Amino acid sequence: MAPRKQQEIFDATLRLVAEKGYDGLTVEGVAERSGVNKTTIYRWWPSKAALLGAALVEADVLGFEPPDTGSLRGDLVELVEGIQRLLTEPPSSDIAVAALGAAVRHPELDAHRFFADRFAREREIFDRAVRRGELKASADPMLIVDLLAGAVWMRTVFRGLRLTDDFAAEAVAALLDGI
Template sequence: MAPRKEQQIFQATLELLAAKGYEGLTVEGVAERSEVNKTTIYRWWPSKAALLAAALVQADLLVVEPPDTGSLRGDLEALVRGVAALLTRPPAAGVAVAALGAAVHHPELATAAQHFFADRFAREEAVFDRARRRGELSGTADPLLIMDLLAGAVWLRTVFRGLPLDDDFAARAVGTVLDGAASRALPGPDQGVRSGAGAPEPGGRPA
């Protein structure tokens, strides 16, 4: 099938998913919307589950190209903004939420969702490969965990909590993951007592 026609089918599939949910998505509806004969669609994808699985991975609508800003921090912030745009701007936002809900209730789509996230991480790995070559990333760092923390924060904030994202959300999220949240400036509870003049002796009287 010609790539342009394939993208028309995928676009129609995702638009119908966002508008009507998985239950309302039909191959007939996709055929009408994309102006392609339904027998042609069935020839390539034997069911609507197979069609949606292909659309989730291959449709241009859901593609977030990995950035190359010259630094790991800049790349990660750009990735967070890309995920945020995907989950907050129509029609991609409706597609993502509908696909997630469908995957929960329809086991045949769980694998499709897994393929979607695996494909996205495969694209994002280039960011971490470059960071390693630049010496920005520890050899023990787990890129998948980093992306789970960052993308998961966007999903939780926008989809599940229904909260808006501030303009500096990407920078704050990346900073928390890369730099940590705990203060390193304060001494521990025993520091300063034993090292300072006048520290109490075991009997409780000052030295």
């Protein structure tokens, strides 16, 4: 399948899940919106769960490149700011909340691939920090990401609070410097 057509299918998938939720997402709806036959979609993805799982990882709208500011603190601040944008700026906010929220109720939707893919890319931040002597090799990068990303999720999605401009720097400082 041509990469551009694949991106159109992924875009249609993510926009539909944002509009209608996982339960309202259908392969027929994706086919209609992306201008392909549903058999084409089924040829590449055997179910709507597989299609959404692929879209979460491969879609441009949720694309992610790990920051490289030259310091662990700077990289973590930019990482948190990226998570803030993901969860607060449409269309990614609607998509992330709907799709990743659905993963809790629908085990067939394997969101682990999304998180594993992102973490594999985030891992570079910590590998560089260890090489620069900013971080002990024994530090748990996943715990660090979970603490920071969890703070953004709690504030924006679950508590519905608006984040201040310096939230990312404050969260990183609380983690790196202690409370």
